[in-house]
Amino acid sequence: MASTPPTSTAEEKRAALRARLSGVAARDETAERYRRHANPYIARMLDGLGIDVHYVRGEGTRLYDGAGNEYLDFAGAYGALPFGHNPPQMWKAISAVQESAEPSITLPSVLGASALLAERLATVAPGHLDQVWQCNSGAEAVEAALKLARAATGRRLVVSTRNSFHGKTLGALSATGRPRYQTPFGAPSAGFHHIPFGDPRALEQVFDEHPDDIAAFIVEPVQGEGGIVPAPPGYLATARELCTRYGAKLIVDEVQTGLGRTGRMFACEHHGVVPDIMPLAKALGGGMVPIGAVVFGQDSLTEDFGLRHTSTFGGNAFCSRVGVGAVDLLTADDRALVRQVAQRGEYLLAGLREVAARHPELVADVRGQGLLLGVQLSDDPDLHARQGLFRSLADQEGLAGFLCGYLLRNEGIRLAPAYFANSVLRVEPPLNVTEADCDTLLGALDRGLDVIERGDSARFFAHLLPASERPAPREVDGQVSGVTRSERLRPRDGEPRWAFIAHPTDLASYESYDSRLQLPGEQVRVLFDRMNQCRNVDTAAAMLVGRCRVETDTGESSYGEIFALPYGAQRLLDMPSAKSAALVQEAVDDAVARGAQLVGLGAYTSVITANATALRDVPVPVTTGNAYTVAAAVDGLEEAARQQDIELGEACCVVLGGAGAIGLASSMLLAEKVGRLVLVGNPANRARSERRLAAALESVVGHLMQADDVPQAGSLARAVLRRTASGASMQDITAELVEQGLLATSVDAEAVLPAGDLVLAATSTPDQLIQPELVKRDAAVCDVSQPPNVGPQLKAARPDLRVVAGGLVRMPGGRDLGIDFGVPSGVTYACTAETMIIAHRLHDPVVSHGDKLSVDLVRMLRDEARKLGYRLYLPTETDQERQGGLTS
Numbered sequence: 001m002a003s004t005p006p007t008s009t010a011e012e013k014r015a016a017l018r019a020r021l022s023g024v025a026a027r028d029e030t031a032e033r034y035r036r037h038a039n040p041y042i043a044r045m046l047d048g049l050g051i052d053v054h055y056v057r058g059e060g061t062r063l064y065d066g067a068g069n070e071y072l073d074f075a076g077a078y079g080a081l082p083f084g085h086n087p088p089q090m091w092k093a094i095s096a097v098q099e100s101a102e103p104s105i106t107l108p109s110v111l112g113a114s115a116l117l118a119e120r121l122a123t124v125a126p127g128h129l130d131q132v133w134q135c136n137s138g139a140e141a142v143e144a145a146l147k148l149a150r151a152a153t154g155r156r157l158v159v160s161t162r163n164s165f166h167g168k169t170l171g172a173l174s175a176t177g178r179p180r181y182q183t184p185f186g187a188p189s190a191g192f193h194h195i196p197f198g199d200p201r202a203l204e205q206v207f208d209e210h211p212d213d214i215a216a217f218i219v220e221p222v223q224g225e226g227g228i229v230p231a232p233p234g235y236l237a238t239a240r241e242l243c244t245r246y247g248a249k250l251i252v253d254e255v256q257t258g259l260g261r262t263g264r265m266f267a268c269e270h271h272g273v274v275p276d277i278m279p280l281a282k283a284l285g286g287g288m289v290p291i292g293a294v295v296f297g298q299d300s301l302t303e304d305f306g307l308r309h310t311s312t313f314g315g316n317a318f319c320s321r322v323g324v325g326a327v328d329l330l331t332a333d334d335r336a337l338v339r340q341v342a343q344r345g346e347y348l349l350a351g352l353r354e355v356a357a358r359h360p361e362l363v364a365d366v367r368g369q370g371l372l373l374g375v376q377l378s379d380d381p382d383l384h385a386r387q388g389l390f391r392s393l394a395d396q397e398g399l400a401g402f403l404c405g406y407l408l409r410n411e412g413i414r415l416a417p418a419y420f421a422n423s424v425l426r427v428e429p430p431l432n433v434t435e436a437d438c439d440t441l442l443g444a445l446d447r448g449l450d451v452i453e454r455g456d457s458a459r460f461f462a463h464l465l466p467a468s469e470r471p472a473p474r475e476v477d478g479q480v481s482g483v484t485r486s487e488r489l490r491p492r493d494g495e496p497r498w499a500f501i502a503h504p505t506d507l508a509s510y511e512s513y514d515s516r517l518q519l520p521g522e523q524v525r526v527l528f529d530r531m532n533q534c535r536n537v538d539t540a541a542a543m544l545v546g547r548c549r550v551e552t553d554t555g556e557s558s559y560g561e562i563f564a565l566p567y568g569a570q571r572l573l574d575m576p577s578a579k580s581a582a583l584v585q586e587a588v589d590d591a592v593a594r595g596a597q598l599v600g601l602g603a604y605t606s607v608i609t610a611n612a613t614a615l616r617d618v619p620v621p622v623t624t625g626n627a628y629t630v631a632a633a634v635d636g637l638e639e640a641a642r643q644q645d646i647e648l649g650e651a652c653c654v655v656l657g658g659a660g661a662i663g664l665a666s667s668m669l670l671a672e673k674v675g676r677l678v679l680v681g682n683p684a685n686r687a688r689s690e691r692r693l694a695a696a697l698e699s700v701v702g703h704l705m706q707a708d709d710v711p712q713a714g715s716l717a718r719a720v721l722r723r724t725a726s727g728a729s730m731q732d733i734t735a736e737l738v739e740q741g742l743l744a745t746s747v748d749a750e751a752v753l754p755a756g757d758l759v760l761a762a763t764s765t766p767d768q769l770i771q772p773e774l775v776k777r778d779a780a781v782c783d784v785s786q787p788p789n790v791g792p793q794l795k796a797a798r799p800d801l802r803v804v805a806g807g808l809v810r811m812p813g814g815r816d817l818g819i820d821f822g823v824p825s826g827v828t829y830a831c832t833a834e835t836m837i838i839a840h841r842l843h844d845p846v847v848s849h850g851d852k853l854s855v856d857l858v859r860m861l862r863d864e865a866r867k868l869g870y871r872l873y874l875p876t877e878t879d880q881e882r883q884g885g886l887t888s
Contacts, residue, residue: 030054048530050405050464051414058085061430061437063414071408074441075416076428078224079256079372082283083329084430090286093325097318104318107310113324114315120327121295124265127274128297133305134315138255138281139167141292142218145277146171147309148294149216149249151302156190157213159206161197163226163420166218166253175218177226178420197223198231200238207242216277217243218251221267227421228367228374236271249276249300255292259283260330260431262370263342270369276300286326287430291319341431344438345370351442352427359449364423373427374418375445377403389457389517392543392564397423402461403448409463411444457516464530465523489547491559491595496839498558499591500832501542501584502602503565503572504528528566542566542587548817550836553869558839561594562832563587565605569766572604580608585615592620597842600625600835607764611661612849623838623847625831630665630853631862632830633784633806635872637670637760640780640802646757649714650675654756656749656770656789657681657763659692665853666760667696668703674758675715676742682765683747693745700743701734703855716742750774758782760806761789772797782806784830804874809833812869827873837864 031054035043046052053071057064061084063071073085083090097104102113118132133144146158160166162177173181174188177197182188193210195202197219207214217239223229236252243250252275257267261283264270268278277300281292292314313319330337349368352375356363365376379397393399400417403425407413418424425445429437451460491497504525517524542563551557565572565583572580584605591599599622601612606624609615615622641648651674657663658679671677679696681689704710704720713721719742723733737743746752753759753774761770761783768791775781777800783790784806795803807830811817814826823829838845841864846857 049401051408060084061433071412071414073414074427074429075414076430079261079428080282081287082431083287089329090288090325093321097321102317104316111315113317113320117320117323120324125295129295131296131301133294135292135311136290136313137292139169139172141279141281141294142166142172143169144294145251145279148277148300148305151304152300153215155213155215159193159214159217162194165225198235207246211246214248216249216251220253222257222369222372224256225419227418227424230369236273240273251277254278255281260338260341261372263345284323286322289319289322291323341370348438355442355446362449375425377423379423395544400425406460407444407448413444455516464527496558496842497595498560498598498835498839499596500562500600500835501587501605504568552812556840569604572608581614584609588618598839602831621845621847625834626661627848627853627857628834628861629807629830630662630858632809633666634669636804636806637782639874640804644778644780644802648673651757652676652755653758654678654752656761659696661851661853663762664696667700668855671700672710672717673712673714678744678752680749681747686747689747697743698734702730761785808873810871810873833870
């Protein structure tokens, strides 16, 4: 039953498909027209997943694009293709309407074709259901069902289940059990109540609590969009008994499951249950026309409904004749097609379970009924070890969607994820699918899962890149990238839990995100940008990069989760500030919802939230990481100066970004030891920068005036202390030091950098400000900016300099976090370490917050870090050159 290894002919066919699918068909004039005038949001999502194909021809289970590529359709238009594409029988029914010249829309009159369809449906419907009202869609059918129930019972309360889907009109959406899809539209309306699906006790309880209020209980026999979840045995029977006992109507929504989909004419027949009201649609149109209907008993019909609920297009002759043809085809030869669905469904279900058994870590479940099946992928990110994209997509339940794109572009197989359960592959082919078609799907799915299991992200995501930029095919070792269940990291009871929010800071950090992509950073950024297009309301703002346990030298431990916004620094800066801040807010909220007791911000997540002050209603402490970054930056610059034999007390120190939170706090500490200090601001807004720099100078002087003990005071600090002792004011001392040249400000980095014996870069600009020709000979340079202000050419062009990447620290014991930040093993960023350090102070958290950093906080965190085992990291010549990372 499982597929056999592919023949060379099949492999050649797939290779030819991959060669032809260069993206041209997906980005033709039609796709652009759709994006501009039809639905730009759906267009971007389709493009992001790589399923934005424009099909120009369909026949049976096959679709064809403009380039002639063939696709096997196992998505089946969510059940609306009972006989495949362009079934001859349906065209025959359509041609008969044309030949007879039967008028299609003749209200008000007796509708002959509509009456015939109603008779056909009443004949095949279970039990006493002999009344039919016709409409144009499943959502309309559900609306009518709700109105039928309310009119018949005189009650208003409708009970439905969570994760259900009943349509997108306001009443149907109110019954739908997914709040994030309801809230933007003011749903649910009054009179709707949602309970867990498949829980008979919850159903009994709601009837006990509202014995005289419930008009109807509406339920899907198989939750489709909720993840292909069949109702458990006995559940519908309990619902039938309760509705009968309390005088409520049982509405079984068969819009997707009805008319043969589950191997019976109606899914409720599997349960031996006859509902009071049964909405239908999808298959009723034969894959050709939009049509819906509600089948019900006479005991649910009222004069109010009969006379006051009508439809201009409902029951039109054109659609009704097609509907008659569809029912006739399903009932032909003693319902042979429906019986075939039952057999084919068992075959396909068994095959999918065999595939799942070969990938037990990746496939969490296979379930369903007939030809409505679901393959649930695991959402455990630890299965993918260090594989960035696979790990993140699994955590966000997004892997199934991208697997659909991979299968479409590489195997010619068309699948779709469930609407509300993004980790579930919906397998819903036409009812006349063949065993050979099923074998083709099984083989393709097996191979696709194998690519994921091997961690071959280069192959898996290649189709999302322009053809000219795709990595060359390569052999990948057969080692599974996943880990065994016993190795998966989980928080321990009582262990402090923290989260850290970051983002790619430069092209090198994009490249380090997933090394198996084999792509340069620029191409990874293109890939990220395209993938970002398919974010939906159920997708988290940030991707899970990894989980880690930190064990300190004092024997303590903490559990952390690292998240990354999928946007680089420049993209975040270019966004409207409200949008970028909202992304960080959402990421923080998600981290807290997952259990974080403390959240740290890295890189521009601090900048765009005004050092966390723009975040609202966060119930846990949030720290920017700036304080310990300052400590590490100052220590790093002093160590670099020592290695360069620079005498701090007489040295000139230039601080780029001197008015910012990190730059100012660093300047205060450096001012205690250096001879001269120059603060450099942003030239983009000269007047504002000059005001901030002037205030920063006074802050530096004020700090030195209040210093109780400066044991290694340089020329600058000694001058301040002398003038303080004479009783001079801060403003006077500042003015005098500026006049003497011991203090200075500038917005022109090029003008002042040549004077710096020491250079500290702490800006929030993505530009590489420190060029080789600007730096003084034998200077010491420390860069804590992310993206770096020091370009890779500086070290190569100026071997006389000592250049350190400030803000890097060794983990306690040199332990590796198991997360690729683009830094050496056992090393992390100081801002990340700050979060880890504060995690051990949750009883009395002290965090970096706002524009002004306390020097006392910097010193306290430095002392705490040393006690826990964090040490300054200065790479040796044998260390691997840092290539960039996700944080600053």
